Amino acid sequence: MINLGSEPGCQLIRQPEPELMAGDQQARAYAEADFEEPHNQFIQCLQTALPSLPLTGTALDLGCGPADIALRFAHAFPRWSVDGWDASEAMLLYGDQAVERAGLQNRVKLKNVYLPVQDPQIKRETKHYPLIFANSLLHHLADPMVLWTEIQRWAMTGAAVFIMDLLRPDTQKQATQLVEQYAQNEPEILRRDFLNSLLAAYRLDEVVAQLHQAGLGQLQVQVVSDRHFIVWGEVP
Numbered sequence: 001m002i003n004l005g006s007e008p009g010c011q012l013i014r015q016p017e018p019e020l021m022a023g024d025q026q027a028r029a030y031a032e033a034d035f036e037e038p039h040n041q042f043i044q045c046l047q048t049a050l051p052s053l054p055l056t057g058t059a060l061d062l063g064c065g066p067a068d069i070a071l072r073f074a075h076a077f078p079r080w081s082v083d084g085w086d087a088s089e090a091m092l093l094y095g096d097q098a099v100e101r102a103g104l105q106n107r108v109k110l111k112n113v114y115l116p117v118q119d120p121q122i123k124r125e126t127k128h129y130p131l132i133f134a135n136s137l138l139h140h141l142a143d144p145m146v147l148w149t150e151i152q153r154w155a156m157t158g159a160a161v162f163i164m165d166l167l168r169p170d171t172q173k174q175a176t177q178l179v180e181q182y183a184q185n186e187p188e189i190l191r192r193d194f195l196n197s198l199l200a201a202y203r204l205d206e207v208v209a210q211l212h213q214a215g216l217g218q219l220q221v222q223v224v225s226d227r228h229f230i231v232w233g234e235v236p
């Protein structure tokens with residue numbers, strides 16, 4: 001019998017999806033998709049959650065994909081730079097093109113980095129960051145603890161952190177409805193990825209448990225839409 005991952009009265013079982021968005025078609029569909037609303041929300045929530053950021057600095061964007069969030073951040077914080085890390089060459093290709101179109105090559109720099117970082121050269125060369133953010137990375141990771149431990153690894157003492165990700169719906173039907181509501185006119189490959197991402201996402205109680213396990217229980221967690229939560233605060 002096919003396991004749809006949910007039964008009446010039961011919560012939807014998490015169904016992991018591949019970590020990297022490595023396919024060209026997949027990366028292109030993602031890079032060309034309309035993320036205006038959630039990505040604007042990411043920047044607005046970050047501004048509200050972290051009102052005391054220094055005037056200038058370099059932020060680290062983990063799982064930067066095609067750099068839309070990194071570029072929006074760079075526009076909103078004109079005295080900041082961004083280092084974006086992702087291990088999908090296809091995504092980085094679209095990201096580099098977007099950075100070039102925006103003329104922000106001096107401030108937004110993308111690099112092929114797989115998390116957790118193992119490359120000795122990257123380990124040697126990487127400095128610590130005063131701000132680390134990530135959008136929609138957590139649900140892709142094979143081990144969710146990688147996000148929280150890499151944040152601790154690359155954050156300066158007292159650094160700010162801001163994470164936004166999808167929430168797993170309670171039922172398969174709700175997941176399908178969200179795809180209809182928010183990706184009705186998108187290409188099939190993007191609709192498929194969105195559904196898979198919703199099914200791979202974590203519930204809020206699971207995220208809170210991860211934070212406690214990582215020693216980051218002081219970070220704040222909040223649901224900000226019908227499909228997103230945020231985590232923010234200072235890394236000790």
Ligand SMILES: C[S@@+](CC[C@H](N)C(=O)[O-])C[C@H]1O[C@@H](n2cnc3c(N)ncnc32)[C@H](O)[C@@H]1O
Nearest residue numbers: 019020021063064065086087088114115135140
């Ligand atoms: C859903 S996309 C989000 C991209 C971007 N943050 C955004 O919001 O538009 C997730 C990205 O994380 C990257 N990724 C997933 N696991 C990774 C890992 N272990 N190391 C580096 N990048 C990873 C994928 O390749 C993909 O580009």
